[in-house]
Amino acid sequence: MNGPEIHVEVAPELRLFVPHARRLGATALPTDGVSSLGHVVESLGVPLTEVGALVVNGREVPASHVPAAGERVDVRAVERPQRVPGAPLRFLLDVHLGTLARRLRLLGVDTAYESTDIGDPALAARSAAERRVMLSRDRGLLRRRELWAGAYVYSTRPEEQLRDVLDRFQPALRPWTRCTTCNGELRDATKAEVADRLEHGTRRSYDAFAQCAQCGRAYWKGAHHDQLEAIVERALAEFTDRGQPG
Structure with a gap:
């Protein structure tokens, strides 16, 4: 490889984005003294949305940093x-x-x-x-x-x-607070309020309903409720009280 080079090492979590020949260890890349480090990282195939920090010779730099010959770059994954x-x-x-x-x-x-x-x-x-x-x-x-x-x-x-x-x-x-069809907010509804949206069997078998304030779709604990409940319970068991505010 001719010309000045930088040495880029991509975090293991991000190596799936990098062509196979460059996945292991540091990669020597030419530098032109003009292109930003963000551009260099994207040229490797790594979306900047997945990059948590760019560290050059032990110092964190912005994606706009223009690398100089001989610099060693660590591309780190987003912190969770x-x-x-x-x-x-x-x-x-x-x-x-x-x-x-x-x-x-x-x-x-x-x-x-x-x-x-x-x-x-x-x-x-x-x-x-x-x-x-x-x-x-x-x-x-x-x-x-x-x-x-x-x-x-x-x-x-x-x-x-x-x-x-x-x-x-x-x-x-x-x-259970959003419409899975349109993302609108759900509110409790009486059977009478949603009767025109229900099949006869549903009207006969269920009494508790919710309705989307945006699209009007009616919800009740039907045949697929147990499957949905399992998804909710798994998520709550692992992620309750860890969420961002709002």
């Missing part, structure tokens, strides 16, 4: 729990994370979700406008500068995705 300053903790999920969105809403976490592919620019703009943490498995989306904040979803399994998000951000949990 990750705090998102300046806004209530809210999420935005892309079209591929519908099950995760419903489970976060089940736990009472404010979660917006795009059920159609509106494109990366529109998602990033919504994240910024509404101050929502963008959750995605799309590294290109997470590299967009206009994002309010973002996080990579590491697993393809909804159970693991949920646990990872709860562990990383530790949001306050308020189960």
Whole structure:
């Protein structure tokens, strides 16, 4: 390799983003004296949303730091729990994370979700406008500068995705308070109030209901309640009293 170099070591948790040949030990990279360290890290494949600190020769530096020849760089993973300053903790999920969105809403976490592919620019703009943490498995989306904040979803399994998000951000949990369809807030409702939304068998068999104040959907403890209850109980057992305020 010709020209001046820097030596970059990526934290083990982040090496899945790095091409195989560079995953072990420090990587020697050319430096041009112009490109920022953030640009260098992203060129390795690591989204900056996953970087907790950039340490150069033992001193933490911002992503805008321009590395000089011979510097040794440690790319560290985000510390957990990750705090998102300046806004209530809210999420935005892309079209591929519908099950995760419903489970976060089940736990009472404010979660917006795009059920159609509106494109990366529109998602990033919504994240910024509404101050929502963008959750995605799309590294290109997470590299967009206009994002309010973002996080990579590491697993393809909804159970693991949920646990990872709860562990990383530790949001306050308020189960059974949000509509899993639209994210609106639920309120108690009488059978008469929701009667026009119920099948005859449901009207006959159930007496306790809730209704979404936004879309009007009715909820009751139906056939799938035990499965949902299990998801809630697991989350509460592990994450109760660890959440962020608000």
